[in-house]
Amino acid sequence: MAAVLAPVRTPQPSLTGRTVVVLHAHPDDEAIFTAAAMHRLAARGARVVLVTATAGELGPVLRPLRAGESLAARRRRELERACETLAVARLVLLGHRDSGMAGWDDNAHPDALAAAPTAAVARRLADLCAREGAEALVHYDPQGIYGHPDHLAVHRAGAAAAGLLGITGYEATVDRRRPRTRRPHLVDQAAGARVGWEPAGIATVVRADRDDLRAKRRAMAAHATQVPRAATRRVGFAAAYGTEWFRRIGPAAVLDELS
Numbered sequence: 001m002a003a004v005l006a007p008v009r010t011p012q013p014s015l016t017g018r019t020v021v022v023l024h025a026h027p028d029d030e031a032i033f034t035a036a037a038m039h040r041l042a043a044r045g046a047r048v049v050l051v052t053a054t055a056g057e058l059g060p061v062l063r064p065l066r067a068g069e070s071l072a073a074r075r076r077r078e079l080e081r082a083c084e085t086l087a088v089a090r091l092v093l094l095g096h097r098d099s100g101m102a103g104w105d106d107n108a109h110p111d112a113l114a115a116a117p118t119a120a121v122a123r124r125l126a127d128l129c130a131r132e133g134a135e136a137l138v139h140y141d142p143q144g145i146y147g148h149p150d151h152l153a154v155h156r157a158g159a160a161a162a163g164l165l166g167i168t169g170y171e172a173t174v175d176r177r178r179p180r181t182r183r184p185h186l187v188d189q190a191a192g193a194r195v196g197w198e199p200a201g202i203a204t205v206v207r208a209d210r211d212d213l214r215a216k217r218r219a220m221a222a223h224a225t226q227v228p229r230a231a232t233r234r235v236g237f238a239a240a241y242g243t244e245w246f247r248r249i250g251p252a253a254v255l256d257e258l259s
């Protein structure tokens with residue numbers, strides 16, 4: 001009688017010693033667009049450094065703030081909780097002001113990210129990536145996924161910084177041809193611009209496993225002032241948020257080793 005062997009899961013190679021810097025515009029973007037990839041990277045041993053460019057002080061307020069509490073302070077705490085969930089090794093806040101939606105006067109505020117000189121932001125990012133020994137920088141596609149002025153600024157600075165160092169740039173996006181699910185992705189509720197990118201231009205796709213999904217739900221739920229409760233219900237979550245998409249500028253790097 002032949003022995004029956006239990007299926008053996010091939011262990012995935014460790015990513016210990018590898019570093020990725022992940023740049024986002026506002027607290028919550030890391031959870032919505034890249035949490036599965038960040039969680040998987042950390043679970044495999046990579047060092048994930050999250051850089052959040054603004055405090056998100058012009059976002060909605062879905063939960064009441066405490067007396068005297070600012071939205072920026074609350075969102076920082078939400079971000080720190082999300083970082084714990086995603087095992088982020090280091091959080092860096094660039095301290096720019098939220099620029100608000102396209103056309104708002106806030107776009108031109110002297111501290112607004114959208115008004116900051118791209119070269120200066122890129123230099124700061126490049127220095128950070130160099131000190132961290134990062135092999136890749138994650139930022140946004142050329143239309144900022146959905147056209148928000150701060151997201152466009154993240155693309156400009158991220159692309160310039162990756163270019164300065166000659167490291168791979170991964171541009172977070174969404175596949176605009178993806179099948180529509182019963183629960184719309186939050187990005188589909190964003191005002192105005194056409195969202196995402198054509199699939200032919202998307203090089204790297206990360207599909208969340210069960211642990212990644214659980215972490216992503218928790219990370220999104222941590223941003224309770226921004227993310228409606230309905231968006232993080234378990235049923236339907238995997239279909240709406242279980243895939244993350246990246247354009248890639250440069251050679252294949254650590255995100256391409258996640259599948």
Ligand SMILES: [Zn+2]
Nearest residue numbers: 025026029148
């Ligand atoms: Zn954002």
